[in-house]
Amino acid sequence: MAGINETELKVFIDSVTHYFSHLTQESAEVRSAYLNNASIPQLDYTGLISITGQYRGCVYFTTTERCLRKLLRSMRESDLREENLLDAVGEIANTIAGNARRHFGNTLLISVPQTMRGAVDKIGVVVRARPYSIMLSWAGHDAVVIVDIELDS
């Protein structure tokens, strides 16, 4: 996929690192960001945002149940039922994609989040081959941001 360049990839890296450092005062460490030619990662919970407008594709955030539980506790949320774990992963995906509009502008339209638990076949249909993968750790927990967007010709 030749949709975005390095500068634009950095927009998403900055967006996800800002999310954790600003909300929790604990920084996320980006381990790598690369064009992914292998299988698309899916951890325990996934939030997916569809992109339309001048761009097309999707952005998704996937992480472990323990990561979401810790994040919710850091927000003093005591209800850690699955409904709220799904809600949290969707909200993170929404914030990462929404914050990217500072760079891309309001012609990058974002959907409401779709949320999933576990590995879902649908992801392989929605995400095209060779998206960008941003691998990160926050508070010892793994998470991945997948960025698959390009200008709509």
Add this chain to the structure above:
Amino acid sequence: MRLLVVDDSNIIRSRIARIALYSELSHLKIVGLARNGREAIDICWRHSPDLVTMDLTMPHMDGIDCIERLIDLDATLNILVISALNDKATAIEALKRGARGFLHKPFTDEQLVEALLEIMR
């Protein structure tokens, strides 16, 4: 003063309500937690809030349309937009429709309190 919280995320609605309850905003009475623009309009009809926190990206009716509808109902309503959409054009559009302020997600507790106090002045 009566506060209505509008956001499609349950954890964000709860968080805003919690911050309002346990901060210098504790004098606010929360009259409703709405998941979209339609629910927000319904609650406004029934409870006449003075203050609204408004998400933008929501199902059924988005925040921009909802702001306009709520201002039609009550032009004195104080609306604070709380959204991840951080481009300038969206903020300007929300303010044109009648919002009084714009707070970007992610936000800290202190930022929310400060933003709400600011638009209540």
